Amino acid sequence: MLVASFQKEWLVFRRDDRLLWLLLTLLVMMILGIVSSSYQYQHKQLLKIQAQDAERNRWINQGEKNPHSAAHYGIYLFKPDTPLSTIDPGISDYLGDILFLEAHKRNNPAFATNQDSIELKRLGTLSPVTILQLLLPLFIILCGCGFFSAEREHGTLRMLLLSGQTPRQLFLQKAVALFSFALVFILLIVIFSSMILLGKGDIDVTRLASIALIYIHYFAFWVLLTLAVSLITKTVRQSLTILLLFWVLTCLVIPKLAINIATNTYPGIATQEFYARMESDVYTSERLQAIEAFKESTLKQHNVSHTDELPFNWAGAELLFGEAYSDKIFDKLFGQHTQQLQQQDKLYQKFGLLSPLIGIQIMSSGFSTTDWYHHQLFSTSAENHRRSVMQKLNASLRDHKDENYTGDSRLWTEIPKFLHKYPTIKQIIGYYTIALFSLGFWLLLSIGVSVFSVRSLSREEKL
């Protein structure tokens, strides 16, 4: 019966040129999106690898110089991407890709792709995730809004019920048929991604499977909601209006309002103030006093009266102390800033209870490593690397009393290459609890509404 029902729905669908064309258009857009994303990812990865290798080469071959000069020469890092970013590029275009590590300063990753983009880019670009999150639900609505309401309008619903099928069976059959269209897109993503990205990098299979799973949940919600509304309403116009309004509110309006509210509730430090404080908080009279106090205690400890008499190079020791001092200030400033952004992020996640799109958006970009949280992990990891580099260079200077001491390629080679690995899903799932809960909430809600609508149809049948 299920197969027969599916064949019937497919026949009706095929006869409706509008919907068939719409499906084909979405499929073509999906394929274009995957190909375009994949090409951009591969091109960018190649550039990053080449630039990182060239940077490493420059570092090793910078010649003989004072280690502190090398610290100011610095190192550029290029944020690594994962192949999953082809499915969901998330907010990576709005995040800096390039980070400069240097002495006395903690920098933020800079040169976000979108700083150079044209204004029309705000109307959106084609990516698989745009089709999955925004357009496919709309397709489900257009396909499914008339499944029951049109039958009721034309008076054929009673005839269907008289054929012997229970309302529940009828509902499930139509749900399976509608869901199968959405499943095509998920399969397409998994197959194409695997084909295109096989051998191009480490694909975390757990993350890929998780992405597929959350989208199955997401489409199940839309299918059940569409059919339930179609069942409850009397006309196609009513069901289409309600569903379209719901889609507009939850997919277009609420996400924008949500982030606005989140940033107003937990306002961050203004850009100008943040960068001004990077200098004014560090270079204070307290810092000079602290250095002076450190000098006094060091001289006392070694029982000497002048830094020349110390058994090590005072310049290196002073630099080590100075860096540690600044790092504490940076930890405070950046910590405050990160905490504010995290609060905004968490509040935005909570708005997932008002919009299913927010939940899927957070989880999808999270699993694809293209959200703010993973960017923070990279920034923190890079900063730890910077501190270890500065410590090594300053320690080398401290350990050589000769004023004309210069480091060479042996010292530069001792600085390890920066390698950043993104954590597994198990390690990060705790951060996405709220988003996960909101997705589950919406699915349960749609199941509840479906049960209610089927029961009301059963009552109608008895009448």
Add this chain to the structure above:
Amino acid sequence: MIKAIFYHEFLNIYRERIAIIMLVAATAFSLVGFFNGQQRVNEQQATIEKIISDQQQAVKSAQLQMQQRSANNSQKVNWWDDITDVRGYAFYLMVDYAVKSPSMFSPIAIGQSDIYPYFFRMQVDTRQAVLQEKNTEHPLMRYLGQFDLAFFLVFILPLLLITINFNAVAQERERNQLKLLIIQGLKPAHLLLLQLSLRTAFILLPILVITSIWLTANVFALHDGLNLYFLIKLFSVLLLILAYSLFWLALTAWCITQGKSAAHNAIVLVSCWLLLVIAIPMVSNTLVNVVSPLPSRITYIDNLRTATDRIERETEKSLAEFFQDHPDLAHHHSSSSQEYALIKIAKIDAIEKAMRSVDNEFSQQLDAQYNVANRLKWFSPASLLYQALISLSENGLEQQREFINRVESHHRELREFFQKKIITASERGDFNSCETCLRTVTFSEFDKQPRFKMNAPSENQSWSLTTLPMVKIFVINLLLLPLLLAAARKLKNSEVG
């Protein structure tokens, strides 16, 4: 007859909650759009005021430090911490900003104003170091964009118009009322026109009224009051909204005249919305990236590092080339080529010269992308409207480029001003390195240094900001003609009946 139909149609609409819902939705979305846009503008304005205040405070503080230094000559500070040392001031301590203020129409379309930087701190350093984009906002905010009036008009307004109008005439046909009306002398075209006009009024009137009141109040509160320029821009905005709505109405009318059911009309119209507002702009943006990709910042940084390394190795050569390029300063230059400040300014000059071809290539690639996008935007009325609104709000790429050009010009002016002073001071031996000596004051004209002025656009530029959107309005209307003609022909042949 018309009056009676008008009255009954009005009653039907009033009884059907849907029209009231649409009225409330249009009002609410317009107000939220303006509120968000205005909030953004207010935040930018507050930052600019803080910046200007900091700048003024820095000048007062510097003048105070000058007085204290004169009074207490025994204190010795490092030159990089000394505000009266031209090197310290120019390279590290100067507080000078270049800012771009929002315009009076900025609330209607935030555009890229949340992504493009609107202020830069100036220093005597390379152009690449000064013109760096810095933003501490949550990136999700920039990714999602603001719910401003432009977003509502481009994306949601067509859906509201479709929702309220898709069953015009079709409803009467499905209820077998249409033939009765025709028998009584009503023309289908009149019925269609009446229904579309009345229903659309519920949505458009609140938008037009709110837009006019908000912008007028804004110009009185924050600017100099009404003038001809404001009135023409306001008229442009209202005409744009009407023209865009007319396009969707014409499309709806054409769809209705095909004689299909209301459900069919809804699906076709929503599909058109999907195509014209979502799919075509998205595909266009993707095509732009494929045909004319953005130049890579990764490659740019790689080139910058290579150039900087070469210049560092060839310090003497850089210094010699600098004085060759600035012969007016060469006679001030002594043989003290070890002077840090001289080397620094020579390197800054050399790096910019070395990167000039890379910068030009970068700009050309950006221009190429912009040109391709400009051609592709004509395929979608949504793209046309969006760009027109951004143009009127002065938050687009063109205005940003103009700002950057002015910043670069100011940066060059500052560099030339301080380069001269540094070289003159060096020649005089003012940068003495004696441990016990007091350093000579080499800079005290804190209120006389060049400051950034964001000029108001010239008259030619102002009129182009209003006439270009007008051209877009007429083009949008031209797209209507084939649809209207087709619909009129069908109605005339009474195929609707």
